[in-house]
Amino acid sequence: MNGAQDMGGMMGFGPVMPEDEAVRFHAPWERRALALTVAVGGGGVWNIDASRHMRESLHPADYLASSYYEIWTKGLERLLLAHGLVTAEELAQGRALEAPRPIPRVLSAEAALAAMAKGSSYDRPVATPARFAVGDRLRAREMNPRGHTRLPRYARGKLGTVEIVHGGYVLPDTHAHGQGENPQWLYCVRFSARELWGPEADPSLAVSIDAWESYLEPATP
Amino acid sequence: MNGAQDMGGMMGFGPVMPEDEAVRFHAPWERRALALTVAVGGGGVWNIDASRHMRESLHPADYLASSYYEIWTKGLERLLLAHGLVTAEELAQGRALEAPRPIPRVLSAEAALAAMAKGSSYDRPVATPARFAVGDRLRAREMNPRGHTRLPRYARGKLGTVEIVHGGYVLPDTHAHGQGENPQWLYCVRFSARELWGPEADPSLAVSIDAWESYLEPATP
Amino acid sequence: MSDAGHDHDHRHEGGEPAPIALRVKALESLLVEKGYVDPAALDAIVELYEHRVGPRNGARVVARAWNDPAYRDWLLADGTAAVHALGYTGRQGEHLVAVANTPDVHNMVVCTLCSCYPWPVLGLPPVWYKSAPYRSRAVIEPRAVLADFGVALPAETTIRVWDSTAEIRYLVIPRRPADTDGWTEEALADLVTRDSMIGTGLARAPEGATP
């Protein structure tokens, strides 16, 4: 969706504020927001693409005024509500008013650490051969789906070159909406900044995205 | 600039809320915000393009969380500050702490009504002939200026057809920045929704923008 | 500008930004005290746009076009001259183009970049016209926007959206309702809603008529 999350190329946000790498959190609640998001996510009720979509579905003014851990928190609350695991009244009161619903698993400390150390692979075999090869010229499609997608607006309609063929990967566009993993070939596609931003762009700049096969079409159809 | 004002095609803002046409204002302060913006603007210190640019320069989170009269008010305050007509301290206190600066004119009630009734024409003669004619196919340029422009992002790089040749008009891109009127030919350019938004778009939809000649290039350069 | 995007320019008690009403009041006091504005001019501007300039102006233009084919042709050929000839001149109406709905084509006007709107014929824009939902959606899903207004058009109707990106202001001439033959301009004007001249509505059917 063309939400506030899709901010590549936007202007007006001000400077980047570097920070010492020793800083991990800026307030105690950030630790808990991190842990809650990761732990509840590990419960297996939704997947990572669904949680990204919930975050980008925040009202754009809310998204842009929130720090990222705030975005995570608001996204988590909405996921819990959407899946019927909590009620709005429970969130407001901070205590349970109804019986819990069963969820696939509740991670113990040990299980959480094991899950973090293992991660979740998203590569999947794809039965068909890759349509594109390294060096191929292609075009990112003009598409504006209302649901989740990982093709940023700035790349749509633009001509690029395949730089890496990553292999088969779960397609977020369906996975976020409970419509299956639908693995597709994933490519790293390089664009010149002039192609993306026009002739005034930095001539020394190239930008790449990772794009699933259905995001792409041959340069000359 | 690619600010929050450029919202054509964005998603996530919710439904449009219709309203009875008898409603003019929602609070008394809106009347004053309107009148102040119009009256101070009539003072001749800045032009309409500069005021549009100041509004779109608001932080995107602030822009999107503000009603339009709030945007006007914040833009007006910033213009007054930028031109040294008021200080931040004066704005905070709501009273004058320094002597006023001279401005070209202060409108009386009579002068204000005359100015409203007259308006300000933006058509200007252009010495060179129009490059494009009705029916011509052309492409809106890919451009991402940091300053003011009136070419929305959704039309950039897209193929369209000249529908109307409006005549010569003041160019906002320079006018907003005190770089002169630089009048150019202005065209109404029609795009199919499929060109703008891709093959999934409403096939019955066409969208036009008004675009200055420097925003446009022949369809096949 | 702050990192979090809040507006920190104006603090009052407690460090919160001043409510907008207080902020505008302070601004007015300051500008009057500085002599940059004449309070009488402020009152005159409010009175003008609250009570005198509004969509009934545009309704009279449309009614004239419905009843007078020569005027309609003129309006479509030179909107500025034809509208100004009825006395509707002024700010944000310096350059006008009128576009007519037909059985095949429905027109709709938006300003995605700000709030451009033909003040002399329609008055000040309604809040929804200047809002993010309308500005974002009108150019990509106008039929869904029309549904928010309770308007459903046949799938085969062409939707023609005009994004007001320059100083040209667009006025939609809605379709004349059936069963209005012989009506006076004044009676017809009562059927012309503001929304019908933006393109988010249709002209009202006469009372008692089948829609």
Added chain:
Amino acid sequence: MSDAGHDHDHRHEGGEPAPIALRVKALESLLVEKGYVDPAALDAIVELYEHRVGPRNGARVVARAWNDPAYRDWLLADGTAAVHALGYTGRQGEHLVAVANTPDVHNMVVCTLCSCYPWPVLGLPPVWYKSAPYRSRAVIEPRAVLADFGVALPAETTIRVWDSTAEIRYLVIPRRPADTDGWTEEALADLVTRDSMIGTGLARAPEGATP
């Protein structure tokens, strides 16, 4: 979702949204009471990412690559296997690609759409990495972003920005500082900053060396 874009889900006294600290606290209490999370798991996750997983992991990968040409080749050919071989596995590091800076090419990593970042080698992303200024500007004016970090590169250097739009995570191998011949991996790792592995910084020059 509200028209004005504010978040109205959580009201406390006065009708204002609850401060985020209270909101997270309430959320944790609720989820623990409901039995959806184990508080011990929360503590373990915090401890892991606050104290054990961080950019020193990535620094050791880079130092190894600087000192061991075979490892460097492997890292560039199969980042996932080469990084996992050093024991840096886990969430948000399942699929890794390493990209090496050269005298001609400077790499920089961003996630314009959210906050994708290689946790097992760099830890949690810094707040600026997830912020709108970085995400919006890295792909259109990376040299201006680099200037915010005090980094200026020659005009002829190619800037190569990698937008992490999928589950592949990118790790920049910065250029090895001069005057470090014969240094141990451990000593070299101290020169590898987090920012140099994102591409918003360079590796530190040895103390006393001319930069």
